Amino acid sequence: MSAEDIYRLLLRAYPPDFRAEYGREMMLLFRDQCRESDVRTVGFWARVLYDVARSAPVLRVDAWHSGGIENTRTVEVIMKLDAMLTVLLGVFGIVNAVVEWVAGSKGAIDGRYVLAVVLAVFASVLLLGAGAAILLRRPQPARVALLASVVLFVAARLLFPWMSIFSQLVGFGLPVALLIALYWPRKASPLGAA
Amino acid sequence: MGAIVSEAREGAIVTKRQAGRPPEAFLPLPPATFHILLALADGELHGYAIMKGVAARSEGSVRLGPGTLYGSLKRLLEAGLVEEGAERADPERGDERRRYYRMTPLGLSVVRAEARRLDALVRAARRKKLIGERPA
Numbered sequence: 001m002s003a004e005d006i007y008r009l010l011l012r013a014y015p016p017d018f019r020a021e022y023g024r025e026m027m028l029l030f031r032d033q034c035r036e037s038d039v040r041t042v043g044f045w046a047r048v049l050y051d052v053a054r055s056a057p058v059l060r061v062d063a064w065h066s067g068g069i070e071n072t073r074t075v076e077v078i079m080k081l082d083a084m085l086t087v088l089l090g091v092f093g094i095v096n097a098v099v100e101w102v103a104g105s106k107g108a109i110d111g112r113y114v115l116a117v118v119l120a121v122f123a124s125v126l127l128l129g130a131g132a133a134i135l136l137r138r139p140q141p142a143r144v145a146l147l148a149s150v151v152l153f154v155a156a157r158l159l160f161p162w163m164s165i166f167s168q169l170v171g172f173g174l175p176v177a178l179l180i181a182l183y184w185p186r187k188a189s190p191l192g193a194a
Numbered sequence: 195m196g197a198i199v200s201e202a203r204e205g206a207i208v209t210k211r212q213a214g215r216p217p218e219a220f221l222p223l224p225p226a227t228f229h230i231l232l233a234l235a236d237g238e239l240h241g242y243a244i245m246k247g248v249a250a251r252s253e254g255s256v257r258l259g260p261g262t263l264y265g266s267l268k269r270l271l272e273a274g275l276v277e278e279g280a281e282r283a284d285p286e287r288g289d290e291r292r293r294y295y296r297m298t299p300l301g302l303s304v305v306r307a308e309a310r311r312l313d314a315l316v317r318a319a320r321r322k323k324l325i326g327e328r329p330a
Binding site for chain 1: 241242245246257258259260261262263264267268269287290291292
């Protein structure tokens with residue numbers, strides 16, 4: 001396998017549209033580099049791999065962003081569904097905590113348990129609020145509420161280690177996933193970061 | 195949701211908005227972009243000539259690989275700072291036809307604005323005696 005064959009494989013890391021537009025030029029440039037460098041050295045391939053690792057993910061993200069209105073609509077629908085799910089889970093979390101409280105209050109009540117239930121109620125209220133904020137198109141309050149919800153939920157989990165796996169997945173996984181979704185599509189620099 | 199969606203759309207529509215942008219709106223330029231524009235200040239060049247020019251000017255400290263170079267050129271083309279010239283072979287580099295790139299008037303304004311910005315920073319550093327009056 002020649003150096004050009006290897007580079008042709010590496011080019012697959014780039015978005016198809018970019019490859020179609022610049023793949024030939026990139027191959028030409030790589031060929032020029034091969035003529036003037038020793039392709040058998042580790043340094044040469046380290047530079048090539050660094051270049052691909054540095055530029056391909058950025059161009060992939062650019063390509064995803066420039067997918068246009070269809071991508072945007074998909075994101076909008078997904079966020080709306082997530083927001084409604086968050087509101088429902090917030091309500092469910094509050095009801096669940098109340099039920100827990102009623103069930104737990106029949107025996108001797110441990111102070112840590114009470115605090116865990118209170119924290120879980122607050123975390124659920126925040127989750128509900130975050131869902132409502134996303135629906136009302138207010139990402140900043142949603143981010144704050146989600147972050148606070150995660151913190152409270154982790155505190156509740158530490159105080160009440162018998163929490164079910166499902167509750168942990170929902171209470172921790174959902175806000176974290178939403179936070180990633182709210183933070184990820186950031187405003188891009190017009191000329192990128194390269 | 196509008197704010198979220200508008201953030202998601204930003205990447206897609208940013209190039210359409212750039213048509214009426216003042217040069218300062220593009221600043222600060224990423225280092226690779228500034229080097230590419232500096233190279234194109236000499237005139238129309240193909241990719242390899244840009245790469246060699248950047249490496250020579252930076253004394254080897256900036257080495258643009260094909261991905262970084264063409265990724266930056268793509269953005270510069272979309273932003274209207276660079277345009278494509280006629281495709282032709284470089285007699286020094288064989289018969290293969292190559293794309294040539296040249297700076298637009300907007301690109302020239304932007305690279306000048308960036309140079310002024312960097313110059314102001316260097317002057318501020320001199321006033322603070324962080325560097326000497328003359329380059330070493």
